[in-house]
Amino acid sequence: MFRIPSKENKHIEFKEKLRVDYHLKEERKQQLAAQMKHKLEVGKGKTIYLIGVSDEGKAIGLSEIEFEETLNVLKIVARENNATIEKVEKFQENGKLIGKILITELPKKIKKHLTISVAGHVNHGKSTLIACLITGKKDEGKHWLYLDTLPHEIKRNLSADIHYALLGFKNSKILTLKNPLDKKERKRVVEKAEKIISFVDLVGHEPWIKTTIRGLVGQNIDYGILVVAADDGVTHITKEHLGIMLAMELPVIICITKVDKVGEERVEEVVDQIDRMLKNVGKIPLRIKEKNDVDAIIDKLSVVVPIFKTSARTLEGYDLLYYFLNSLKEREKSLDKPFLMYIDKVYNIEGVGCVVSGSIKQGSLSAGKTLLLGPDEKGEFKEVKAKSIEMHYTRIDKAEAGLIVGIALKGVKYEEVKRGMILCEKELNPKAIRKFKAEILVLTHPTKISVGYEPVLHCNTIVSAVKIVKMNKKYLKAGDCDVVEMEFKYKPFFLQVNDKFVFREGKTKGIGTIIEILE
Secondary structure (H helix, E strand, C coil): CCCCCCCCCCCEEEECCCCHHHHCCHHHHHHHHHHHHHHHHHCCCEEEEEECECCCCCECCECHHHHHHHHHHHHHHHHHCCEEEEEEEEEEECCEEEEEEEEEECCECCCEEEEEEEEECCCCCHHHHHHHHHHCCCCCCCHHHHCCCCHHHHHHCCCCCCEEEEEEEECCEEECCCCCCCHHHHHHHHHHCCEEEEEEECCCCHHHHHHHHHHHHCCCCCEEEEEEECCCCCCHHHHHHHHHHHHCCCCEEEEEECHHHCCHHHHHHHHHHHHHHHHHCCCEEEECCCHHHHHHHCCCCCCEEEEEECCCCCCCCHHHHHHHHHHCCCCCCCCCCCCEEECCEEEEECCCEEEEEEEEEECEEECCCEEEEECCCCCCCEEEEEEEEEECCEEECEEECCCEEEEEEECCCHHHCCCCCEEECHHHCCCCECEEEEEEEEEECCCCECCCCCCEEEECCEEEEEEEEEECCCCECCCCEEEEEEEECCCCECCCCCCEEEEEECCEEEEEEEEEEEC
């Protein structure tokens, strides 16, 4: 005898029977679709329909014909919700049929996607700029709370970690969020958008520069927005963040914020500061005043740096910024290479297990694929399975280079996974690397660098101490270049030729490119 579960399980729905001639009329069909959508949301992508059962939970039973007709109606309604019937179970009850129907939401397909980092000095308005963009609302002094959600961030009004936000476009129209903290709203934007922009909100406070570097180096960024407050102007942090963006070969966009707080004369002073800063590094600044300016430079962003004047209080400049963001083109992705993702964050989620997130560096991944994870401290890789893939709380069937995703893993414990490890296809044939040759440029250093120097290296999501074991020159000072050999001090990692990195030690900072992997 089939035991009917309690209707207190909110993802379960009872239906006595459904008829094609009545329930598929447009108005009634949309009612059923809305009901099923709610059940899918409550059940996190899954719902169970019991057919042949009254609203009170009493077994009524169906004939074979009634059963099939009810099932067909459910299939059509499921299609309205991008869902499918995954499993059908039949039970006999007094000579009639009762059905238990499992309906599962299908993964979403992502079309166009860009990842944009937002950097700049502390309190220059990075989080507020993003919050106003994704909501379309003027700032009332609290918009930054949409991104700075950690207790110590709220208390100090300072970002202390990398945060993510999204903006969608459909038919060139902006898909904003009423409440960016609502997972359902983010999911709605991902489902509807033809183009998605993922913003990476970085840290501006100098003591957390390593977190900012991680966000710029480890997230496979397409473009970089550098924020400069009109009241504060260009600072040493502004120049430092610009230097890292250029080292990563990112096209740069400048947003001058808080223009409502100062007069036009001060705004022009800041624009002149930015002009000089950009020309010193070989970039051409261009003030964006109308849409024609955007159209003129959208294909020249490797050389030209657009400058936008904005105000979160009045939304001045936001229409032009939206137009620019929608005009941005996807940068070339390495889709034909084996899948590779550097792990940035690791979560232990109840009922799911180990989930890792990061930006896919190359290739593509489908759920269910067997991958390699590593290297561990011994330099070994382990087989794991990608159970499911999510992007901004939306399950997707396939993820490809450039997307920031979360992947639920099977075959590994949360404690075994660390930032800086990789997930990859076996075809990549990864090897743990301890020693490599690199071409480096010293940006700033108070004295001289020689063999034995031990900075911290930031490459992809790797943050680790390294040691210079060989140099061509006797020593290096600020502005010098050289080819050097480096080795990791404590454990091996996976690296590839042409990977770019930043190294630092105190206020010493330099950039480099890996040119050879050494055995």
